[in-house]
């Protein structure tokens with residue numbers, strides 16, 4: 001079964017179909033940006049985009065991406081330029097330990113794709129999925145505001 005991964009056609013090997021999408025990405029394709037946090041859909045560390053929607057990849061069966069498009073943090077930069085969300089994260093020094101941050105970035109990308117000028121309520125509603133044990137929430141909010149000015 002085939003799918004699009006960061007813009008390129010890929011195959012899900014049959015023996016990986018019943019694994020989670022997160023494990024497929026990390027262990028088969030070597031894309032380790034998305035992290036295993038809770039494994040039960042409540043922390044957001046594993047967030048990727050599936051057909052543009054923020055998706056907790058720990059909760060999705062790998063075989064279910066057949067025919068869909070998956071984008072990970074590794075696929076955000078284009079032509080050597082960081083995505084505006086990545087650049088804002090860098091400019092404001094958002095990460096602390098970094099473990100949650102790929103998921104946070106993908107949540108922010110999905111938010112700004114759908115709502116280029118988000119209100120505080122929009123940001124709260126989207127980002128409440130992303131738990132950060134280091135408490136980087138203020139910088140995340142500031143970086144989303146900065147990225148919104150750039151997209």
Ligand code: FES
Pocket residue numbers: 035036037038039040041042043044045046047056057058059
């Ligand atoms: S690891 Fe997927 S939501 Fe926590």
Ligand code: FES
Pocket residue numbers: 095096097098099100101131132133134135136
């Ligand atoms: S930066 Fe450490 S968990 Fe978020």
